[in-house]
Structures are given as C-alpha cells and as structure tokens.
Amino acid sequence: MDNDRVSDETPICSAKGCRTAAVWVLAWNNPKLHTPERRKTWLACEEHREHLSQFLGLRDFLKEVVALDEWERRPAADGRGSAADG
Template identity: 50%
Template sequence: MTAAQCSRAGCRADAEWQVVWRNPRIHTPDRRKIWAACDEHVAFLRDYLATREFPVQVLRFDEAATS
C-alpha cells in the first residue's frame, strides 16, 4: 500500500495525520473533506481552515481507522 502524501503544496512527505473539515456555507453537516498532513504541516493546514471558521478535526491515520 502506498502511503498518503501531505496535502500542503509542494510537500511530498508521507502523511501521518488527517485534517477533517467542512465548509458549513456549502457542505451539509454529514459532508466531510479530508486533507492528509505530515508532522511539519499539520498545524499549518489546521490553522488555515480554523482561521476561516471551518469545523476542523485532526486525527492520526491509525486513530481515524478506529473512529
């Protein structure tokens, strides 16, 4: 299985995190989008979405499988 790559532009690192989010202005509550993130960029991606007041949840890939 190929590891997911970080969603940050220009980053090709393996992702350890899932940044789960939605835009409440256009997505229904059951719709969630997922960005993959490496350790270096997880805070940047989370903060980028939180600044826009989007609901955001950060999970390790192994935690997401059991949630």
C-alpha cells in the first residue's frame, strides 16, 4: 500500500491535519492522570514521528515508539490502549 493513500480502515497519523497512513505507534502516559501501566497512543507517519515524539518527550509522557505492525502483533495487555487511543 502506498503510504500517501488511506482508506476508511487505514490508521492515519495523529498530527493535526495529516491524512497520511500511520506507520508508528507512540505509547505515552500522563502520570498525573493515568496509572503507571496505562498506555495511551498516538499514531504517526514517517514525516511526523519525530515531531510528535518530541512533543510527548518534552512533557515526560513518551514511553516507547514502536512500528505499527509490531504493535498490532503484540498481545493485548491490561492498561494498553488501542492503536488509535488518543
């Protein structure tokens, strides 16, 4: 699939105004709101991965960055949100 083309089923980047297919999952947690094991997620295309990672990292929210296909292969665990859980 061409990353610039998306369908209704294609996960898209969480960056404002971006409609590009996501290839990364940025797992994060706001310690003031969430338990330590809880993971919220943003999706990122290649272009916005660094920007979104820096935004979360500056706030000490970013926990890990994982390729979307790898994230989807992981077994669901308590506290882990879905790939579009923003």
